[in-house]
Amino acid sequence: MNKVIIFDWGGIVESHENDLKELQDAKVRVIKRYNPNLTEDEILDRWIYRTLNNLSLGITNKKEDIEEWVTELQKKMNINISFAEFKKAYEEEFAKISYYKDVVEYVHSLKDKCKIAILSNLTPFDKKRIDDQYNLSKFDYVYLSFELGLHKPNRDIYEYVLKDLNTAPENILFIDDEENNIKTAQECGWNTCMACGYELDKIKKAVESFLQ
Numbered sequence: 001m002n003k004v005i006i007f008d009w010g011g012i013v014e015s016h017e018n019d020l021k022e023l024q025d026a027k028v029r030v031i032k033r034y035n036p037n038l039t040e041d042e043i044l045d046r047w048i049y050r051t052l053n054n055l056s057l058g059i060t061n062k063k064e065d066i067e068e069w070v071t072e073l074q075k076k077m078n079i080n081i082s083f084a085e086f087k088k089a090y091e092e093e094f095a096k097i098s099y100y101k102d103v104v105e106y107v108h109s110l111k112d113k114c115k116i117a118i119l120s121n122l123t124p125f126d127k128k129r130i131d132d133q134y135n136l137s138k139f140d141y142v143y144l145s146f147e148l149g150l151h152k153p154n155r156d157i158y159e160y161v162l163k164d165l166n167t168a169p170e171n172i173l174f175i176d177d178e179e180n181n182i183k184t185a186q187e188c189g190w191n192t193c194m195a196c197g198y199e200l201d202k203i204k205k206a207v208e209s210f211l212q
Contacts, residue, residue, distance in 0.1 A: 011177030
């Protein structure tokens, strides 16, 4: 069983429909807990995913980097709460984002047919949410950007995954909703399917063709 199907998370399982509306709404809810005077537009304009030193939160798992990001974000939003309180609020509000349970069930059902993996860009604050939705223990391989210090669509993360899987590129099917992520995978010789979670039939057809 050499074939591996690699799934993205955001857009494939977690809903990113309507221009990421649910994701944006979660950000607004977090901040309005502590500063109700800011408008929705102000919150979204001030929200950042980089530290003061311009380090992307999606490629670091260091405590000091994460704490620096929280501090910088709070300054922009004119709030002042503990790290633990912010993390709790973030996890609670982002957990309200809907996701495609039928996609999760289908992904898990493939365990008997091939290896299954996750390749996702996300921050340390998203780890609990992806686990709650996807159940990471069900996967043969889990590649999360903040744990690897690498992120899509940069070629280096694809090369890392290929080396870790110890298989040929043609034995991989990569399912993602972002064109740039798909393009790099194709350049690396992977089979691909560009789809969103609401296109489960399209995903199923790609998987069935790949596994033949």
